[in-house]
Amino acid sequence: MRTTPPEPPSSPQGSLLLDDQLCFALYAASRAVTARYRPLLDALDLTYPQYLVLLVLWERDSISVRDLGAALQLESSTLSPLLKRLEAGGLLRRERRTDDERSVAIRLTDAGAALRDRAAEVPLAIGDAMGLTPEQDATAKQLLRLLTANVSGRGRAQG
Template sequence: MTTPVPDRLRLDQQICFSLNAASRAFGGVYRVLLKDLGLTYPQYLVMLVLWEHGELPVKKLGEHLRLDSGTLSPLLKRLEAAALVVRERSERDERSVRVRPTEAGTALRERAAEVPLRIAAATGFDLAEVQDLRARLDRLTAALDAFGPASAPAPS
């Protein structure tokens, strides 16, 4: 059964709007939870990658976060000013900059350990629901990444 055209154009029928609204709601919760850590949500994501992988080239960090260097550089600059990371040019390739957490940045990990638990609690979902949603969103992201003009579905 297809949805009548006028109904397809209702805001409450748009998956993009639901995802955007959920993202903004998450942003509000993260803003509150990260305030005590002195981090913004994007800075928190940078620290998550560095806590997981240790020292990385900026390019690799950007790949993990799906961010370009123009977006990532100001984030790293602020984290460096807060003494949470150090940026250094690679000795082998001067064009490459490596980033690593400082001692203070590494210590912050302990204080951040409760954030994922508090976020999960804020969703009202049980662990299985959170894992299922994450898996579905990962599948959605992969499908959208693979989407190209040649693969555009025909309107029905």
């Protein structure tokens, strides 16, 4: 005898409907935003991860590989190939720190610093594409940072 499946919960929590999945909404939004970045970054001959590295360096020109990885939430094994490609492209250089030979400092080259002016249009174009008010933008960032901290275990005690 066949039985009918139980009624889904009245709230999306526990639901197996695709539209109720926050993870899918995040995935779809991430793909859409990254796709919107692609032509803008292609014009700069950059990939999205390379652009993120440069954002950090434009903010803080000299940074250790460890601190750069922490800022981008990337492991050294992921970061090293990115840095090699950016160095080969003449946008940055890696130097052993004189005060600590075990540590490598990342610095922009003149070409890397100059690229900042050309990249200034990117955040404006992305902001226009997102179509959020300044308040919505701030709220979205706040919620995404909270979600990241909670899921990674940095935002609350693990049970």
